[in-house]
Every structure is written in structure tokens, then in C-alpha cells.
Amino acid sequence: ADYALYFAKHHNKSEPVFFSQEHERLVFENSAIEQGLRHADLEKEMSVEFQPVLDLHAGHTSGLEALARWYSPTLGNVRPDRFIQIAENTGIIGRLSEVLFRKAVTEACQWPGKLTLSFNLSAVSLNTPGAVSRLLSIARRAGFPLSRLVFEITESAVLKDFETALEVLEEIKTAGARIAIDDFGTGFSSLAYVHRLPIDALKVDRSFVRDVVHNEKSANVLRSILDLCENMSLSCVVEGVETQEQFDLISDLGAGQIQGFYYSKPLSGGDTHMVLQIEFHDQLMSLAS
């Protein structure tokens, strides 16, 4: 209450109130997104892009993460961090995930080698029994090996209903697929639960990478997370590597895998196919010589 009084007293009346304008704009946009989603032809308007993950020890792409893309005829391109949450709140996420997953798996069936497909699991899917079973049967029906499938989950999704989430995670493991914690380090209790979950990998949030070059503390945190992974036999993907400087520093820290614009931006299905053909073709050629 004291703060409210402070702001009321000191607010300069000639200046626009950014907060309420921004808030109004968001409410308006959210309802437009919600309407757009409700009327969307998901099969037509939704697509997936794929962002390669570089394995630093192997020196090649080890897998790709599927990222949702929505082109709405009324709204244009809408970013997933805007529409996924609204799809969750409106109950559209179940059907949406199935559409996205089917598209992702269909593409991944065309990829060479042992490349993995990572798919972001929404909080709702993680807390709705049956949702993951349906995704797993989509993969089985498409003939994509479940051992090459990685589900990315976030800490907050797990903590919503720990017991249900744990059951779903066990189901994933029993099916032979893998689990990665996404945006690791941004939650509040990362260390408190990480050993209680049947996980295979951590994906370090890109906020640690952003200032790693100029901030020794970020480098220390990164080093600690890499040690944690080493000690717990978890794979570790460092996300959001954009520059040569960041890349050099992160390789020096001993990171096993990186993902980010430095290596590749997310690619359309067609471009992914082409890039993988070239990458794995060259590798075969150099092995032969």
C-alpha cells in the first residue's frame, strides 16, 4: 500500500502510463490470438521448423528440436511463446500438439542416421493422463523409433502436479523415449528435484549464455551445471549460443552439445532435409577417403 501511495504521489501526469497501455494491448492481442486459434485450420496453418543441435565431441548434428510455427490468415505469423500458452488455457493444446507432433515425426522419418527428434511437451500434456500416450502412438504408427525421441519439459510444468507428471515421465521412459529439462536454471528449485526425475538431459537456458563472455559469474554457473551433468551422467545442451566468442568460451568449459544461431537457426522441413543430406553426405565421403 505504501508503494502505491508513493507511485500515485510521484507519477508525472503528463507522461503516458505505459503499464496500463501495454496491459490493454496484451489483453486485446490475447483475445485476437484466442479467436484465431479457435477458428484455425490447424493442419493448414500450423507447421514445424527444426533447429539442429551440434554435438561438440562428435563434430556433427546429433538431433533437432521441433519448433511450432503458426501462420494465421488474419494475424500473420504468431510466435509460439505467444500462442502456446493461450492454446493451453483454452484447451486447444491437446489437438494442437498432436497436429504438430505428427508433422514433426513425419519429417523426422526422412532424416538420415540416428538423429534424434526433440519435441516440447506442454505443461498441460504433462499433467493430462493419456495425452502423451497419444503422442507415443503417433510415433509408433509413423514408424519413428521411440529411442530417437526426446520430450522437452519445463520445471514449472513438472511442479504443477508432481505425482501426475512423474507417472507421465515414467510412461515415456518405459516406451524407450528420453526426457530433457528445458530452460534449466530459470526455475526456483532446479537442484531440489532434478535427482527425483527420470531425466536424460538438461538444456541450459540461454540467459546464462547471453552474458557469459562479460560476466564471470555466468561462466561459473555454466561450469557448475556442466559438472552437475557430468556427475549425474546427464547429457547437457547449452542453448542460445549466438557468437564465435560465446562458442569458444562454452567449448572451453567442456560443453558436450550446443544449440543456437551460431550453429543454425531453426529451418523449414525442406531446408532441414537438404542440410542434413549435405552434412551426412560429406561425412560419408571423408570416411571413404
Ligand code: C2E
Ligand atoms: P524453447 O523450447 O526453449 O526453444 C528455443 C527457442 O529459442 C526457440 O524460439 C528458438 O528459435 C530460440 N533460439 C534458438 N537459438 C537461439 C539463439 O541463438 N538466440 C536466440 N535469441 N534465440 C534462439 P521459438 O521457436 O520462438 O520458441 C519459443 C518457445 O515456445 C520454445 O522455447 C518452447 O517453450 C515453445 N514452443 C515452441 N514450439 C513448441 C511446441 O511445439 N509445443 C510446445 N508445447 N511449446 C513449444
Ligand code: MG
Ligand atoms: Mg525446447
Ligand code: MG
Ligand atoms: Mg529452451
Ligand code: MG
Ligand atoms: Mg524457452
